[in-house]
Amino acid sequence: MALLLKTTRFVESQIDNFLDMVSDSATTFQLAIQDYLAGRIDQFEERLAQIRELEHRADDLRVSIERFLYERTLIPENRGDVLAILENTDEVIDNIKDSLVQFSIEMPEIPPELNDLWIQTTKASVAAVEQLVFAVRSFFRDLAAVNNYIHKVYFFEREADQIGEKLRRKIFGMKIELSRKSQLRFFAIHIEKISDAAQDVCDRLAIYTIKRQL
Secondary structure, three states: OOOOEOOOHHHHHHHHHHHHHHHHHHHHHHHHHHHHHOOOHHHHHHHHHHHHHHHHHHHHHHHHHHHHHHHHHEOHHHHHHHHHHHHHHHHHHHHHHHHHHHHHHHOOOOOHHHHHHHHHHHHHHHHHHHHHHHHHHHHHHOHHHHHHHHHHHHHHHHHHHHHHHHHHHHHHOOOOOHHHHHHHHHHHHHHHHHHHHHHHHHHHHHHHHHHHHO
């Protein structure tokens, strides 16, 4: 991180803490979906409460980091890129929280025969977020490793899309009401969008990485 920031261990630790919250949110999301599918609704709601708290803390920490960087530490030509990385990565947590909030509001009844594909889609999206965290850490510490992690994000985003398509096809092949099919499709797409959000950050991160290598 010293290659990019003029000073301090404080900034390094704060960015690490922020990225830890992103990673924790993704892991908690996967556990929440597993709880929901298993009918452990009270535990699902506890997971949602944890993610709400993580999102709140991540927002506060991001603002604090941005203020500190803007006022004191960052090389000016890199400041906008770093601020954008933090803001875009924070949106991944927002997507995670929004998905679980919708589950909590609508409480869709998911047929058990969809559980396997549902969990596979969730795991692929969560894996994309985990690789994103590695990519962002590498941007500050080991620029040469960034593209490797970005490639993995793209891989898991494609996995989420492919498995998600299988899930949606299975949904619409079932003998249930069209309105219920539409609701289940909505929630399946919500899970896929988490990996899409991770990919969006990586699209920008790839550009910022090239700029730093010039």
